Amino acid sequence: xxxxKIQTPYLLFMGDAPDDLAAKSARGxxxxxxxxxxxxxxxxxxxxxxxLPDMTVAEAAxxxxxxxxxxxxxxxxxxxxxWQSILVDALDSGMDIVSGLHTRxxxxxxxxxxxxxxxxxxxxxxxxxxxxxxxxxKPRTGQRVLAVGTDCSVGKMYTMLAxxxxxxxxxxxxxxxxxxxxxxMIDGDGVPVDAxxxxxxxxxxxxxxPAASDTHWDCIEGQGSLFHPSFxxxxxxxxxxxxxxxxIMCHEPTRTHMxxxxxxxxxxxxxxxxxxxxxxxxxxxxxxxxxxxxxxKHMTATAAExxxxxxxxxxxxxxxxxxxxxxxxxxxxxxxxx
Amino acid sequence: xxxxKIQTPYLLFMGDAPDDLAAKSARGxxxxxxxxxxxxxxxxxxxxxxxLPDMTVAEAAxxxxxxxxxxxxxxxxxxxxxWQSILVDALDSGMDIVSGLHTRxxxxxxxxxxxxxxxxxxxxxxxxxxxxxxxxxKPRTGQRVLAVGTDCSVGKMYTMLAxxxxxxxxxxxxxxxxxxxxxxMIDGDGVPVDAxxxxxxxxxxxxxxPAASDTHWDCIEGQGSLFHPSFxxxxxxxxxxxxxxxxIMCHEPTRTHMxxxxxxxxxxxxxxxxxxxxxxxxxxxxxxxxxxxxxxKHMTATAAExxxxxxxxxxxxxxxxxxxxxxxxxxxxxxxxx
Numbered sequence: 001x002x003x004x005k006i007q008t009p010y011l012l013f014m015g016d017a018p019d020d021l022a023a024k025s026a027r028g029x030x031x032x033x034x035x036x037x038x039x040x041x042x043x044x045x046x047x048x049x050x051x052l053p054d055m056t057v058a059e060a061a062x063x064x065x066x067x068x069x070x071x072x073x074x075x076x077x078x079x080x081x082x083w084q085s086i087l088v089d090a091l092d093s094g095m096d097i098v099s100g101l102h103t104r105x106x107x108x109x110x111x112x113x114x115x116x117x118x119x120x121x122x123x124x125x126x127x128x129x130x131x132x133x134x135x136x137x138k139p140r141t142g143q144r145v146l147a148v149g150t151d152c153s154v155g156k157m158y159t160m161l162a163x164x165x166x167x168x169x170x171x172x173x174x175x176x177x178x179x180x181x182x183x184x185m186i187d188g189d190g191v192p193v194d195a196x197x198x199x200x201x202x203x204x205x206x207x208x209x210p211a212a213s214d215t216h217w218d219c220i221e222g223q224g225s226l227f228h229p230s231f232x233x234x235x236x237x238x239x240x241x242x243x244x245x246x247x248i249m250c251h252e253p254t255r256t257h258m259x260x261x262x263x264x265x266x267x268x269x270x271x272x273x274x275x276x277x278x279x280x281x282x283x284x285x286x287x288x289x290x291x292x293x294x295x296x297k298h299m300t301a302t303a304a305e306x307x308x309x310x311x312x313x314x315x316x317x318x319x320x321x322x323x324x325x326x327x328x329x330x331x332x333x334x335x336x337x338x
Numbered sequence: 339x340x341x342x343k344i345q346t347p348y349l350l351f352m353g354d355a356p357d358d359l360a361a362k363s364a365r366g367x368x369x370x371x372x373x374x375x376x377x378x379x380x381x382x383x384x385x386x387x388x389x390l391p392d393m394t395v396a397e398a399a400x401x402x403x404x405x406x407x408x409x410x411x412x413x414x415x416x417x418x419x420x421w422q423s424i425l426v427d428a429l430d431s432g433m434d435i436v437s438g439l440h441t442r443x444x445x446x447x448x449x450x451x452x453x454x455x456x457x458x459x460x461x462x463x464x465x466x467x468x469x470x471x472x473x474x475x476k477p478r479t480g481q482r483v484l485a486v487g488t489d490c491s492v493g494k495m496y497t498m499l500a501x502x503x504x505x506x507x508x509x510x511x512x513x514x515x516x517x518x519x520x521x522x523m524i525d526g527d528g529v530p531v532d533a534x535x536x537x538x539x540x541x542x543x544x545x546x547x548p549a550a551s552d553t554h555w556d557c558i559e560g561q562g563s564l565f566h567p568s569f570x571x572x573x574x575x576x577x578x579x580x581x582x583x584x585x586i587m588c589h590e591p592t593r594t595h596m597x598x599x600x601x602x603x604x605x606x607x608x609x610x611x612x613x614x615x616x617x618x619x620x621x622x623x624x625x626x627x628x629x630x631x632x633x634x635k636h637m638t639a640t641a642a643e644x645x646x647x648x649x650x651x652x653x654x655x656x657x658x659x660x661x662x663x664x665x666x667x668x669x670x671x672x673x674x675x676x
Contacts, residue, residue: 134568135567135568136567136568136599137567137568137599137601137602138599138601139601193536194535194536194537195535195536195537196535196536197532197533197534197535197536198531198532198533198534198535198536198539198571198572198575199532199533199568199569199572201536201571201572202567202568202569202570202571203568226574226617227620229473229474229475229540229578229620229621230472230473230474230475230537230540230541231537231540232540232574232575232578232617232620233536233539233540233571233572233573233574233575233576233578234536234537234539234571234575235571236564236570236571236574237536237570237571237572238571240567240570240571261474261475261476263475263476263477264475264620275616275617278613279564279570279613282565282567282570282602283567
């Protein structure tokens with residue numbers, strides 16, 4: 001990202017989000033790090049929300065908020081005058097800003113001036129700053145688990161956050177490594193891998209998940225899929241940079257085609273596991289597959305249970321849905337494998 | 339690159355290149371497009387050169403040069419005062435500039451001012467400008483041949499330029515598509531794929547080699563290798579964006595490890611062909627391998643001949659070295675296959 005870790009706690013800005021999906025990043029932060037959130041700020045017409053007190057900027061600053069978290073999409077890509085004045089207000093109240101917008105809020109004159117005036121930092125998590133390094137692929141110590149997927153948006157971040165939580169609950173040393181905007185907001189650190197210059201994809205991941213003790217677990221968020229023609233280059237560079245000791249395959253079983261591409265058929269789970277292992281072996285000859293993380297949110301509990309049992313039987317691998325509160329079978333397998 | 343095609347003819351600036359390698363891009367342009375070059379400009383101590391008259395900027399402008407081609411590396415990454423004044427002079431003489439430096443010459447005050455004053459264009463071929471599109475992977479018409487490789491710098495650009503030349507000599511409609519700086523200077527157009535933001539790798543190649551008549555051949559320059567851990571993400575995105583109807587595998591048989599990485603072993607040609615075909619099939623189910631282009635410049639003619647015969651026998655594919663003047667067997671195979 002920008003080098004410095006994002007300060008917490010957060011005031012979650014929900015804007016005028018028309019639904020929960022538009023506030024996905026803010027909601028993700030609250031779901032995984034509720035202890036880092038002091039309140040939410042919602043504008044008229046906002047249909048999203050979390051279970052936190054509504055606060056003005058001044059109230060949040062008084063409650064100790066260190067960073068104003070802009071984790072909501074802006075309608076039509078425009079930062080309205082109302083949003084601008086709230087951002088200025090946040091900076092003048094002594095908060096940093098973390099923004100997940102495509103628009104660089106730090107390039108809006110009034111916001112830039114407020115940042116200069118207040119000395120506060122603006123973290124634009126979609127816009128990484130170098131210098132970055134070219135990857136070397138040199139073997140490094142430490143355990144690194146990477147979430148890979150049959151498609152985009154199938155639960156890779158969720159799976160890695162659940163894995164980190166479980167490993168820590170077992171008393172192990174684990175670190176979530178964020179590679180996308182919501183993950184970066186949750187962790188306060190990370191690199192938006194799809195936004196770096198192509199030559200550096202693998203290099204930024206090598207730096208994000210550096211050599212560590214062999215009892216340390218990096219839980220690296222994956223991006224895209226080797227089978228998604230829009231983004232497979234990002235996925236492969238990330239895979240090589242991660243130099244994973246183990247992979248977790250993430251899957252969403254109700255998809256009928258690759259996300260956003262109605263003409264593009266889905267890979268089988270077997271083919272996807274095999275392709276990822278083959279590519280990973282270039283940098284990590286002993287890489288293992290630890291299990292399949294299945295996002296069953298669009299299925300009934302019964303259908304999900306049946307499917308997980310079928311997949312487990314078919315692939316001879318732990319198959320769980322961390323969204324239904326279980327990742328332990330995969331964690332057990334991981335600890336035996338590595 | 340920047341949208342507009344580079345104007346020709348060129349004045350080739352050789353600077354104070356300590357050897358021919360430092361002037362690789364300028365030499366490549368002369369080798370493949372001698373008819374586009376009016377002269378060369380060499381400074382004191384320059385050890386590189388081509389078979390063109392030495393000219394000052396004023397002489398080149400009088401001879402009709404439209405673009406000053408900066409196709410040489412700068413020592414220590416610094417643009418000296420002498421270089422700066424020559425660049426200013428070129429712009430003031432009515433030439434555009436095309437630069438392959440990492441440093442943006444258009445950000446040097448004196449050079450920027452000269453460009454503004456003269457209204458001339460500076461093409462920085464290592465620094466692409468958007469907007470770019472995300473790839474869709476939608477099937478498109480036309481024949482597209484992509485050079486892939488067992489490693490970086492094994493002759494992919496050379497092979498595709500030789501292929502274009504041969505196809506044209508046979509009266510076919512062919513277009514070289516450049517994806518790296520030297521190729522862009524040679525063709526006057528293209529995109530430096532490794533310098534675009536990761537999300538757009540495949541998308542820029544879809545736009546670079548768009549749908550065309552089924553009798554049109556796009557000869558697309560590849561980059562890197564699926565087996566090079568620093569750059570494989572670029573190679574895969576390029577492969578998907580190219581949606582190739584055929585691949586040519588490029589290989590340099592005297593390598594002992596992946597370029598720049600002494601710890602990284604080389605793939606076999608078989609594995610590399612299979613991995614590229616498998617990845618290409620996602621967007622191009624009927625993709626074929628047309629042959630192996632072997633760069634034997636570090637071998638004797640006899641050793642090269644023996645090796646090509648062995649490889650042909652082993653892989654049951656045409657194996658040629660276009661650097662020794664032959665690509666015809668691959669072209670024959672290509673025309674039969676597709």
